[in-house]
Amino acid sequence: MRILVAGGDGFCGWPTALYFSERGHEVAIVDNMIRRQWDEELGSNSLTPIYSMEDRINAWEDKSGKAMKLYEGDLTEYEFVHSFMQDFKPEAFIHYAEQRSAPYSMIDREHAVFTQMNNVVGTLNVLYAIKEIVPDCHLIKLGTMGEYGTPNIDIEEGYIKIEHNGREDVLPYPKQPFSFYHLSKVHDSHNIMFTCKSWGIRATDLNQGVVYGLWTDETKLDEKLYNRVDYDGVFGTALNRFCIQAAVGHDLTVYGKGGQTRAFLDIRDTLQCVELATLNPADRGEFRVFNQFTEQFSVLELAERVKRVAEEQLGLTVNIAHLENPRVEKEQHYYKAVNSNLVDLGLKPHFLSDELIADLIKTAQRYQDRVKTSVIAPSTTWR
Amino acid sequence: MRILVAGGDGFCGWPTALYFSERGHEVAIVDNMIRRQWDEELGSNSLTPIYSMEDRINAWEDKSGKAMKLYEGDLTEYEFVHSFMQDFKPEAFIHYAEQRSAPYSMIDREHAVFTQMNNVVGTLNVLYAIKEIVPDCHLIKLGTMGEYGTPNIDIEEGYIKIEHNGREDVLPYPKQPFSFYHLSKVHDSHNIMFTCKSWGIRATDLNQGVVYGLWTDETKLDEKLYNRVDYDGVFGTALNRFCIQAAVGHDLTVYGKGGQTRAFLDIRDTLQCVELATLNPADRGEFRVFNQFTEQFSVLELAERVKRVAEEQLGLTVNIAHLENPRVEKEQHYYKAVNSNLVDLGLKPHFLSDELIADLIKTAQRYQDRVKTSVIAPSTTWR
Numbered sequence: 001m002r003i004l005v006a007g008g009d010g011f012c013g014w015p016t017a018l019y020f021s022e023r024g025h026e027v028a029i030v031d032n033m034i035r036r037q038w039d040e041e042l043g044s045n046s047l048t049p050i051y052s053m054e055d056r057i058n059a060w061e062d063k064s065g066k067a068m069k070l071y072e073g074d075l076t077e078y079e080f081v082h083s084f085m086q087d088f089k090p091e092a093f094i095h096y097a098e099q100r101s102a103p104y105s106m107i108d109r110e111h112a113v114f115t116q117m118n119n120v121v122g123t124l125n126v127l128y129a130i131k132e133i134v135p136d137c138h139l140i141k142l143g144t145m146g147e148y149g150t151p152n153i154d155i156e157e158g159y160i161k162i163e164h165n166g167r168e169d170v171l172p173y174p175k176q177p178f179s180f181y182h183l184s185k186v187h188d189s190h191n192i193m194f195t196c197k198s199w200g201i202r203a204t205d206l207n208q209g210v211v212y213g214l215w216t217d218e219t220k221l222d223e224k225l226y227n228r229v230d231y232d233g234v235f236g237t238a239l240n241r242f243c244i245q246a247a248v249g250h251d252l253t254v255y256g257k258g259g260q261t262r263a264f265l266d267i268r269d270t271l272q273c274v275e276l277a278t279l280n281p282a283d284r285g286e287f288r289v290f291n292q293f294t295e296q297f298s299v300l301e302l303a304e305r306v307k308r309v310a311e312e313q314l315g316l317t318v319n320i321a322h323l324e325n326p327r328v329e330k331e332q333h334y335y336k337a338v339n340s341n342l343v344d345l346g347l348k349p350h351f352l353s354d355e356l357i358a359d360l361i362k363t364a365q366r367y368q369d370r371v372k373t374s375v376i377a378p379s380t381t382w383r
Numbered sequence: 384m385r386i387l388v389a390g391g392d393g394f395c396g397w398p399t400a401l402y403f404s405e406r407g408h409e410v411a412i413v414d415n416m417i418r419r420q421w422d423e424e425l426g427s428n429s430l431t432p433i434y435s436m437e438d439r440i441n442a443w444e445d446k447s448g449k450a451m452k453l454y455e456g457d458l459t460e461y462e463f464v465h466s467f468m469q470d471f472k473p474e475a476f477i478h479y480a481e482q483r484s485a486p487y488s489m490i491d492r493e494h495a496v497f498t499q500m501n502n503v504v505g506t507l508n509v510l511y512a513i514k515e516i517v518p519d520c521h522l523i524k525l526g527t528m529g530e531y532g533t534p535n536i537d538i539e540e541g542y543i544k545i546e547h548n549g550r551e552d553v554l555p556y557p558k559q560p561f562s563f564y565h566l567s568k569v570h571d572s573h574n575i576m577f578t579c580k581s582w583g584i585r586a587t588d589l590n591q592g593v594v595y596g597l598w599t600d601e602t603k604l605d606e607k608l609y610n611r612v613d614y615d616g617v618f619g620t621a622l623n624r625f626c627i628q629a630a631v632g633h634d635l636t637v638y639g640k641g642g643q644t645r646a647f648l649d650i651r652d653t654l655q656c657v658e659l660a661t662l663n664p665a666d667r668g669e670f671r672v673f674n675q676f677t678e679q680f681s682v683l684e685l686a687e688r689v690k691r692v693a694e695e696q697l698g699l700t701v702n703i704a705h706l707e708n709p710r711v712e713k714e715q716h717y718y719k720a721v722n723s724n725l726v727d728l729g730l731k732p733h734f735l736s737d738e739l740i741a742d743l744i745k746t747a748q749r750y751q752d753r754v755k756t757s758v759i760a761p762s763t764t765w766r
Contacts, residue, residue: 078492109461109508109511112507112511113504113507113508116503116504116507116570117500117503117504120500120570121496121499124492124495124496124499124563125492125496128492128495151554152550152551152552153545153546153547153548153550153551153552153554154548154550160545160547160557162543162545162557163536163546164536164537164539164543165536165537167535167537167717168535168536169534171534171536172558172559174543174545174556175555175573176554176576177573179577180577183570183574186573187499187503187569187570190558190560190566190569190570191499191563191566193559194561194562194563194566197711198711198765198766199766328580334550382581383581383582
């Protein structure tokens with residue numbers, strides 16, 4: 001299958017591209033390499049050393065004998081989108097190419113506007129290009145579980161049947177996003193749903209949980225293929241950040257009480273889920289929503305688990321610090337989300353294990369000289 | 384009260400500015416005059432002659448002895464927004480300053496992107512400026528009933544209580560917008576709701592129906608104060624367009640079966656509703672949603688009513704044409720929307736009367752030399 005991975009330089013995109021290439025698909029990467037510029041802007045970096053895209057693609061060809069195409073440019077420029085779509089004519093368009101950090105979107109007005117424009121216009125351009133050039137192409141769009149917020153009822157997958165005053169309908173699940181970033185994904189979802197209905201686009205919206213882990217079968221083959229991993233207060237996410245904090249002797253930074261419950265998954269399951277969606281495409285005109293996660297944890301639970309593993313298995317001393325919460329969010333709430341669509345398609349989850357946590361901490365120890373402790377604390381407040 | 388009317392050159396904005404000025408409020412208008420440029424772009428015009436903003440404001444001062452301030456510029460430019468907010472320090476910000484035509488947003492990719500960027504970024508800038516400069520200012524934002532689409536259950540005002548698997552919550556009402564324009568309003572609503580929660584913004588989202596009519600007590604005082612009224616396939620809306628078509632002997636253009644039911648209101652009620660919202664502001668942190676309409680009609684019902692009034696009262700011959708529907712929408716559907724919030728605040732509706740229809744047709748006859756019949760047919764298709 002001709003599979004295009006937009007955002008193929010990123011934490012999820014790079015291993016996805018390798019995964020599909022390894023399995024014999026024809027893979028092209030689209031990226032504007034902006035994630036590397038954000039590191040510059042924020043003075044942060046990946047825990048692991050990462051190579052240039054050219055080095056990565058060459059290393060992969062050396063290892064596997066498989067070539068991947070690269071289209072370097074920005075989805076917000078339609079001429080660029082039009083030209084690579086015309087050239088590659090993808091059958092599946094896997095769309096990770098968005099600014100994906102909530103704190104980054106909350107830095108200030110410029111970052112909020114940038115995030116929404118970048119994400120929404122990029123996706124609009126992709127939709128128009130599919131309509132014009134490859135109307136049968138399946139759009140697999142990464143959304144986020146954060147679109148739903150924390151409602152006091154179960155979170156269904158994209159839609160909910162509502163009975164009201166003696167009538168009923170199945171309607172889009174109400175959204176209560178947490179940040180300008182999460183809002184941008186809600187805007188995308190509404191735009192995509194509309195084009196499925198109006199133009200017959202086929203789309204799958206993958207509302208992904210927080211991704212942890214680092215290694216996949218392909219990225220660990222060679223240092224040049226290593227995946228990036230973030231630990232800073234802006235791009236670092238809960239579990240990975242805690243493991244790296246434990247490794248370098250930094251307090252585990254829990255925001256507020258830590259009762260915030262979120263959905264999580266192993267990066268290997270990200271690849272598995274995206275593959276399941278790709279190999280089982282949505283119908284023409286169908287807007288399909290899958291909740292892409294395997295387990296739920298509260299932030300405090302994760303911190304306590306990392307502390308236990310670090311102390312018991314690695315002999316480290318770990319302290320959990322409850323920082324004043326920089327975000328506006330409930331710190332104790334009901335949370336129960338459904339994730340049966342991907343399981344029904346055959347997802348075999350890698351549940352969180354102590355081994356994975358220990359391995360992540362050891363990786364962080366190996367690269368601890370690269371860690372800049374000054375960027376770990378949250379620097380952005382919601383208020 | 385210091386009241387700012389953004390979009391004060393438009394069909395709703397101009398009469399709103401006069402209405403508040405007449406009632407002794409301190410009024411400032413913000414507009415970039417782009418609505419007049421869209422007429423140029425589309426080769427269309429207002430049925431009624433409209434004067435320049437300078438002439439309008441001077442004529443109003445001559446008639447009433449009341450001055451209005453004008454800030455000319457674009458809400459997507461933050462320096463401009465910052466400067467007029469700093470200068471005027473509004474207590475109420477009435478926000479009409481958006482691209483408000485569904486067909487315009489569907490012309491092509493550029494118009495879709497323009498509509499979403501213009502509307503979403505403008506509103507983000509207003510939210511940031513309120514937060515920075517006048518945190519107590521009440522944002523009164525014009526949304527649209529079209530945000531809800533046509534669900535098979537009653538449409539509530541912004542929120543709905545959902546019982547699900549033995550639990551319940553009051554959640555944002557699910558949105559199924561019809562066009563990239565309607566989508567832009569949904570994006571706005573989500574962004575505003577988030578800032579109410581996170582920053583304590585006070586906001587009222589007025590989900591307005593289709594506005595008909597033309598004259599208000601103030602706009603009819605002098606030709607220089609006349610309001611614009613649109614009859615073309617892009618900016619013209621159902622009832623007004625039918626009256627003008629009847630006047631010039633054009634078929635009434637019903638799209639498809641005409642069973643599409645929508646919510647409507649008289650422009651005099653737009654002013655009354657906006658006044659009620661302004662004089663009864665939302666609390667800090669409250670995101671209040673009012674459905675702003677007085678009656679529901681199907682498009683075919685309205686066409687038949689215009690035909691009857693035109694034939695019986697004015698002796699015209701009127702034909703109703705069912706055009707192939709350029710839009711993707713249900714032509715027969717359930718529709719029942721709640722509008723009690725504004726009624727509870729004291730709204731006294733002007734229900735649709737045969738007199739108003741006859742008067743609109745007579746106005747159109749008076750200006751029939753201005754009508755360009757070539758712009759009446761729908762020129763944009765959804766597919």
